[in-house]
Amino acid sequence: MKTISKMSWMIVLVSFAFAFSFGPWGPAEAMAFAKPNAVFDVNKMGDMSDFDPNNPVIPTGDTIKIAIVASFSGPAALVGQIYFVSVQWAAHDINKRGGILVDGKKKLVEVIKADHMSKPDQAKKICERMVLQEKVHVLWGTNGSHLMKVINDVAEKYKTIAQCTAALSDELYDATNFNRYSFMSSFSTDQIGRGHAYYYGQVRKKEKKFYILCQDYLFGHQMADGFKHGLKLYYPDAKIVGEDYHKLFLTDFAPYLTKIKASGAEVIYTGDWIPDAANLLKQARQMGIKLPFAHIFLDEPNFLHEVGVEGTKGLVQLSQFGTENPTFKTPEQIKYYKTWNNLWKTKWQKPFNTRLYEHGTGNIGSYIQQTYWLLSVIERAKSTDPEKIIKVFEGDTYQFVNGKIIQMRPCDHKAIQDLHVWEFVPPEQQKASFNIPPYYWFKGTCSAGKIFTLPAEKVLPLMDRKLERCKGKNDWGK
Template sequence: MMNLPRQALTLVVLASLLLFGVADAQAAQAKAAFDPDKMADMSDFDPNKPVIPTGDTIKIAVVASFSGPAAVVGQIYFISVQWAAHDINKRGGIMVDGKRKLVEVIKANHASQPAETKKVAERMVLQEKVNVLWGTDGSHLMKIINQVADKYKVIAQSASALSDELYDTTNFSRYSFMSSFSTEQIGRAIGFYYGKIRKKEKKFYILGQDYLFGHSLADGFKKGLKEYYPEATLLGEDYHPLFMKDFAPYLQKIKASGAEVIFTGDWIPDAENLLVQARQMGIKLPFANLFLDEPNMLHRVGVDGTTGLVHVSQYGAEGGAFKTPGQIKAYKAWNTLWKTKWGPPYNTRLYEHGTGNIGSYIQQTYWLLSVIERAGSTDPEKIIKVWENDSYQLLNGKVLTMRSCDHKAIQDLHVEEYVPPAKQRESFNIPPYFWYEGTSSVGPSVAIPARYVLPKMDKSLARCKDKSEAGE
């Protein structure tokens, strides 16, 4: 890059602020970044035989479902966090509190049960002496984790629980950070996509899971339609219990409504049952979705049944997923192990690529570890000081900025259209030029700039009273 005079550089920054807004200018100046050139040799990584250090370590408890109907979610979280920890440990660990320490990942099974969540989170803090509670599948469960973190003054990272209410004036804890996208961002992104980019379908129906996340996501989508697609019509909304087996009554109602698109945030196993049963009933409507991306599920439905799915992603990329040698290197490190080393359950298609949500969970964990490294300590107060208003560039080039007043991540999102294998090279832009042969997958992807989908801010939270949504 050519060197610019200080005055010229100032003009460039000011121009960025004027043209793109504060949120986009923040994204151009990350304080830290993941560097694939510094990755260790990962050839010995095996999630079924993890190398777990002991002794004086940096301890991260992955609080999740490791049993019950959502056990696969715990598997996903564990391989993601353990991958980042293994890499950092192979590099020699992190210098904190005057010592170089390795990262220890501990499974903490809450089995999708609120009472067990409180019990296991407290055990992790009081007995295992963990430094971080990383979670989780279920915003109602993350709320409990945050309460434990607040009570015992331990850092919590919400990497996969997405409800905005977790960080409102009632539930906010200064010890918890939402490094993922959130429900209103997701809903507004889909509204923006259909109203400002696609401009075709106008009739929508919401079907969601009947708990905090499902309702919060629906509220975000309704706000997105009102804001960006006022001519659209919402024909109905229904909510079902978690871990449903029979979606027929809901699907029949949707079919009769005349809807053109079904909006859902259902996650597995509900996501799989919903999509499979819809196609078995002859309902070919597209789903605008968040978690209908699990490849084993998609292969059950096949190419025709998955073509046209519209997926909002926090780890997408327009113009091809692989733009740099470093991105290709990191991808091949994962994919080669999947092909040659890993056994069940990590040898299924779900784990083939290490991108999508898994890629996001990995990179969010690297952000956490970068913050700890730059804090130079596992002291929660020092971690908080660094993470508030921090920014971090991910492997795919995207930048996350932590809004300081309510600990939510500002970020661009992507909306992806699922297409047959022959058209997937628009996204999978290296050989073999497709993600999967037996199902549709990511093709065209469009970025939704952060300024259009800034996280919801509760202005009644005293810390945010005089702040803009960009955090200024």
């Protein structure tokens, strides 16, 4: 079995020393990136009026089986809940259309919950059960790169497709850990760090003093490494005035926040996800720290409403589900949004009737569209045979509902895409982004107003040129 070098029981701390060069956005690359092989078409959606995440319609028998390998219990159980409603939405839509023609037969999509309980040993057990007993075709995950590593190992051993939609560490796809059965359709830590640095150094050009506070495992350390890498490239005048790492599921951030308060920092940079994200922001505001956070996961609306409008001003989120303002550019995009939002308003009950699920955008929107991309690949492969899926997925381009185009780099299975930065503003300024009634995302908290595009060529995924498949390739994989 392949191993990660350090802290393998959690997620590994590694400093990348790979050769890294940015290829230009030349005519060939631009043309390839601009023309998707497949497009999400709102007008082809099935009747979603009966979609209810509390009472999901899940087919059985001879189906296309997707196992969501995630935390469905323990302190991160909310994450599994988010993943389930996202994947089940896409599956329900495809099933209402009649399924997908694979191997000469129309088949429906079956979604199966696989609880890894945030534990590596349990992740291995549940993945093997999914493959060997449930006969799943895809392992979809997950919250935790150490757990995604386990998923990928199982996928390789049993020649099963794995889709990495939410574990963000670049090391998962380096020369040591890459396997051809796993595809990273999400953004990654080095892209995120460079993206934030590009925004502060090349777009905003104001704050210069940053304090890094991240979770103490591979993801958190690589988030920090990516940001430091980005500052060297795009903002050499900036200064890191402090750097700390805390254990997962921490309840008392006071020692760290006290240091931040005394550091002279102008921005706090973090990769924290819930529940840590909520505790960090709420405790910072309670201690009188009004600094902006540069983040990716401090966006859960329920805890943002607890902090309120004043406490959420100036948050800066880097998103993989962004688009240029305004958000709604076509009647089809409005139709798609209202299909979700109307069900939230009229049908769904707890826990899916909270503000977290109101819009179906942001990270939830990304998980949904990544799943549609997977199902589109299977449809075009006309098979659940992993080799046929790999052939289509490598180098594929797909257009999301919001117009965003994403491309799978063939040599290391990492996603190339534009990223976007959202500046959080009060409700009366959110119209710049939310351009349909009521002209704001939320009334009780700040949310996206100004949106800035980070071009793909500035945030291309990190490539390990020690990986034999990538030797001689530029950062576009050409």
